[in-house]
Amino acid sequence: MPNFKTTILALLTILMLALYAGLVVSLIFQAANCHGTCEVEQRTIFAVNSVQSLVSALVISVLAISKSEHSLNLQFLGIASPQAEKVAIAYVLTWLLVGSAAFVYGQFILPEAQIKMFSILVDVGTAWFGLAIAAAYAYLGIKP
Secondary structure, X not given: OOOHHHXXXXXXXXXXXXXXXXXXXXXXXXXXXXXXXXXXXXXXXXXXXXXXXXHHHHHHHHHHHOOOOOOOOOHHHOOOOHHHHHHHHHHHHHHHHXXXXXXXXXXXXXXXXXXXXXXXXXXXXXXXXXXXXXXXXXXXXXXX
């Protein structure tokens, strides 16, 4: 049975991922529906950068301590249960989907005229791509 600390930590990490996903999806929809001049608020840019860093750090640390032939290891968070493994898999998959959406939209779909207005989307996608490679290296135990 999870204790209070574990429950709070789990809720915070899930809320952080939800915030990250919401911000990125919002940016994609804003860019897709922009006809003319649009602006991204500075606090949105700060929030996306900050939350992406925190979420990515958690994903990379979980993948780094998990062996590729075993399930995801959440023991450093004080969580060791089959449900925690499912949550970890959902967390990593959500991070992969949201990040790849930012990467694909920012690099391949975003019109050239909007790149300056939505440079944060391009930056988030590019940063995510590099972090995804680092996460894969960490999980698979590849030494560069």
